[in-house]
Amino acid sequence: MIDIVRQKISKLLSDGSVKGVVALAMANGHVAPCLFQKEDDLEPLCLGDTKKPGDARYPLNKVLITIARQYPEDVFGVLVRGCDERGLYVLYRLNQLEPDKVMTIGIACPQELAKACECKKPYPDELVAGEKTEGITQQGVQDMEDMDLSKRFSFWKNQFSKCVKCYGCRDICPMCFCRECSLECEDIISKGELPVDIPVFHLTRAMHMTDRCIDCGLCDETCPSGIPLRLLYKKTSKIMNAEFGFTSGINKNEQSPLNLMGPAPEK
Amino acid sequence: MDYRNTLTTCTYCGCGCNLFLESLDGKLTHTTPCKTSPVNEGKLCIKGWNVHQFVQSEKRLNKPLLRKDGKLTEVSWDEALDFTVSKLKEIKEANGSDSVGFFASAKVTNEENYLMQKFARAAIGTNSVDHCARL
Known part of the structure; x- marks a missing residue:
């Protein structure tokens, strides 16, 4: 190859x-x-x-x-x-x-x-080398949803509490390019303090990833605390897909539903 | 167009995380943790992630300063070192070797720390050697 x-x-x-x-x-x-x-x-x-x-x-x-x-x-x-x-x-x-x-x-x-x-499309549209393989069903999010609410709540609270605020998830992210970052806005996130603001820190990032995250998993790999960030963003992607029929990065000329005015586009 | 990723070791503490300093046309642009490093396996702390910033910081001290008449003044390395040597000698002669203490740093290499303790013991004659555990 x-x-x-x-x-x-x-x-x-x-x-x-x-x-x-x-x-x-x-x-x-x-x-x-x-x-x-x-x-x-x-x-x-x-x-x-x-x-x-x-x-x-x-x-x-x-x-x-x-x-x-x-x-x-x-x-x-x-x-x-x-x-x-x-x-x-x-x-x-x-x-x-x-x-x-x-x-x-x-x-x-x-x-x-x-x-x-658990990649839904493990090959690019324009393929130069390698064999196309089938996309994988996203079982991880389903397993999480099958947990009851209180268990899920304590699971994520526990995960977020491990955060050391290295900002590695943002710094490695190929979709994070903003010159000013909400995670450095002191009205939202306390500066230089641990434990991290739970759940604001991680959910703010998750919100910003809703129409951007392309599920590359680099955040997961770079997190020194092993927080399953990718799973969190998979969930936001799933919501975007269920609500708007939108999956970021699947179509070359896509438009984000978050930037559209008017009725929801047809699924 | 000169784009590079230079493999190096984080200078902030003794862990020795490996990272790439990304530079474009001679200017540092980003830090990326090295995934194949057995030390940090592609992870860094917040200091490591921002290690490229202090190098080019305008606030960085890059010339020795000497206090003259109560004011910090830029001097040459020769002048700064001569002054340090004369003062260390003066203190040692007046109050003995153990009146001088040495602080090593986690921000320098093992070899440099070795040299410093050697200097403390052999040149000054004290075993008052410690390190800055916090940086």
Whole structure:
């Protein structure tokens, strides 16, 4: 699979379609985001798999935003999985990236990773390498809903109380790009104090994720306290889908129901 | 266009979390925890997440200051070190080696801390060595 990806990147760079390609590189024994600019410099390219498939994924779209803000006229390539491509669609909608300045190199996730993520679409629309696998039914949210209310309440209270307020969930999130963040607004969140404001901190973030979260799971992976944030955002996504028939990042030209006036769009 | 992620170790405490300092055209833009590091496995605390900020902070002290006539004044490293040496000698001669204490730092490397305690014991002649547990 990696050879196909390497060939594709090499082609994009050599024919001048892109100024650079944001992907992952293996250097010093570690995987890191990298901007490839020369076609004969692709040896360290990797796909973020070390011990398990996709266990060294990084928010490449976030890197792309950083570079594109500095070089708005240039076209860049970016390595995307299904979730990353959904992320791009949302970022186009929110005017953070321009679709005609981005070329994707799409890879499909293996079944093992799709299952671990409970991913509804473990492949991008534009697939370059890998085999499409089936989307997975989201059992985690259902299991949570099956708990009775008081148990659920104490479960989340317990989870939120573990928070050390590292803001890692926000800092790693490829959909978090605001220059001013509500989580730093002292009218809502106390500054420099623990325990965290329960449930305001986590629910404020969950609210802001309702039409943005693309279910990549990087927040879950970076949380030092092991709070199941992804499960929380899966629930908000489920509500958005039930109420408005909306799933963020599924359609390239999507509109968020939160930005529409008038009657609810047809499901 | 020079985009890099430089693998390094967090300077805030002794845990030794590995992180990438992201830079674009020589300016630091972001910190990303290293997922393949066995120390922190892709996680950081709030200080680690913001470690790139102090490097370029306008408030950062990057030249030695010496108090002259009650006012902090910028001086060269040579002048600052000469002053420190003369004062340390003066204090040691007047009050003995144990009148000087040394504080090591969690923000520097193991080797630098080793050198500091060596300096305390061998050059000054005291075993009053401690560290700043809080930063």
